[in-house]
Amino acid sequence: MLITDATGGLGRGAAKGFAAEGARLVLSDLDETALMSFAETLDTETAILAGSSADEALSEALVALAVEKLGRLDVAVNIAGVIQSFVRLPQVPSDEARRVLEVDLLGVFSAMKHQIPQMERQFKATGKGGAIVNIASAAGLSGAPKLSVYAAAEHGVVRLTRSAAVECASKGLRIDAICPAHTRTGMVDSFVRVSGAPETEALAELTRGIPMKRVAEVDENTMAILFASDPANSFMTGHALAIDGAVGAI
Numbered sequence: 001m002l003i004t005d006a007t008g009g010l011g012r013g014a015a016k017g018f019a020a021e022g023a024r025l026v027l028s029d030l031d032e033t034a035l036m037s038f039a040e041t042l043d044t045e046t047a048i049l050a051g052s053s054a055d056e057a058l059s060e061a062l063v064a065l066a067v068e069k070l071g072r073l074d075v076a077v078n079i080a081g082v083i084q085s086f087v088r089l090p091q092v093p094s095d096e097a098r099r100v101l102e103v104d105l106l107g108v109f110s111a112m113k114h115q116i117p118q119m120e121r122q123f124k125a126t127g128k129g130g131a132i133v134n135i136a137s138a139a140g141l142s143g144a145p146k147l148s149v150y151a152a153a154e155h156g157v158v159r160l161t162r163s164a165a166v167e168c169a170s171k172g173l174r175i176d177a178i179c180p181a182h183t184r185t186g187m188v189d190s191f192v193r194v195s196g197a198p199e200t201e202a203l204a205e206l207t208r209g210i211p212m213k214r215v216a217e218v219d220e221n222t223m224a225i226l227f228a229s230d231p232a233n234s235f236m237t238g239h240a241l242a243i244d245g246a247v248g249a250i
Contacts, residue, residue, distance in 0.1 A: 001075035002026045002066050004053050004111065007034045009185025010135060011079045013148040014216040014225050019044040021226070023075070026066045045069075053080035053107035054099075056114075063114045073118050074128070075229045078111045079135045081153075082103075083187050089148040095247055104153035105160070108134050116173065121174025131174045131229040134161050135221075138181040138244040154179075158240045165238030174237035176228045177220075181244035182206055185214040212245030218236065 001018055005011040006027035013027030015025060015038070024045040027036045032050035039046040046068040052059035060201060066073040081104045084096055112132060119130035142221055158177050165175040182188055192202040207213055224243050244246045 001077070002028070002073060002115070003068075003079065004028045004062075005075045005080035006048075007031060009183065009187075009218050010180075010221055010225075012038065012078075013222040014038050014077050014079070015042060017222040017226050018075075019046075021035075024070050026062060026069065027164050028053070028062055029080075038163055041099060050145075052103075053111065054103045058111040059110040060109075060114045062111075063118050067118065072122050073115065073237075074082045074122075074130045075109065076115045076119075076130075077135070077225060077229070078108050080107055081135065082149075084147060084150045086146045088146055088154075092149055098243060101153050102154075102213065105156040106193075107208065108157050109160060110178065111173070113162070117174045120168070120171045121175070127172070129172030129174065129231070131176070131231070132164075133225050133228045134177045135174070135225075136161070136179045136240065138178040138179050138242055138247055140177070140180055141240060141242060141244075141248055159161070161240065162238045169237055174234070176237060177240045178221060178224050178228060179240050179242045179244065180216055180221050180224075181210055181247055183221055183243075184219065188215055207245075210245040210247055211250070214245065216243055216245065 001021050007029045019042045024049045024235040035048045136157040137154040140158045144151035159179040
C-alpha cells in the first residue's frame with residue numbers, strides 16, 4: 001500500500017496502523033532523511049521515495065515503485081496538504097492560493113490519475129479490488145471563514161473523490177474521503193504558536209465551533225482510514241466521512 005505525507009501526523013498514524021495489520025508499505029514525503037528515519041521504526045517491509053505531492057512525476061513513480069517492490073497496489077492513502085494563512089479572502093496572497101490548490105487539490109488529482117489505472121488493471125487480471133482514501137477536511141463539507149482557498153481546495157477533493165468513485169464503481173475500485181476537523185498535528189501546533197496565546201486559550205478559540213470542544217486525536221483519524229480501506233467494507237464508495245466532533249450535525 002501507498003501513503004503520501006508519511007511523516008506528518010496523519011501519515012505517521014496511518015503507516016503505523018497499517019503496519020500493525022501486516023501491510024507492506026510504500027511511503028513518500030518531502031524530507032528524505034525524516035522519511036528514512038521513520039521507515040526504520042516500522043516493523044514491516046517498507047520502500048520510500050521522497051518528493052513533492054504537487055509533482056505529478058512523483059505520483060507516477062510511486063505507483064511504479066509499489067508494483068516493483070510489492071507486486072501490486074491495493075490501497076493508496078493520499079494525505080499531503082498545506083494550509084493557507086488564517087485571513088479573509090482579499091488578504092490571501094495569490095501565490096499562496098495557487099500553492100494551496102496545487103498541493104491540496106491537484107496533488108490528489110495527480111495521485112489518482114496514476115493509481116486508478118494500476119488498480120483497474122489488477123482487478124481485470126485477478127478480480128481483486130482496491131481502495132483509495134483521500135484525506136480532505138471538514139472544511140471541504142462547509143464554508144470555512146478565513147480559510148477560503150483551503151476550503152475550496154478541500155471541497156474539490158471531496159467532489160473529485162465522489163466523481164472518480166462513480167467512474168470506478170464497476171471496476172473493482174472504491175474511493176472515499178476522510179474529512180477531519182482540527183486534529184492534533186503540526187497544523188494545530190502551528191496555529192497555537194502563531195496565535196501567541198497560551199495553548200489552552202488558543203485551542204479553546206480553535207474548537208469554539210466544535211460541539212465536543214476539543215481537537216481530534218491522530219488515532220481517531222487512523223481508525224477511519226483503516227475502516228475506509230478495509231476490503232471487508234466492500235459496499236462503501238464515494239463517501240465523505242466526517243471526523244468532526246459533530247460540527248456537521250449542527
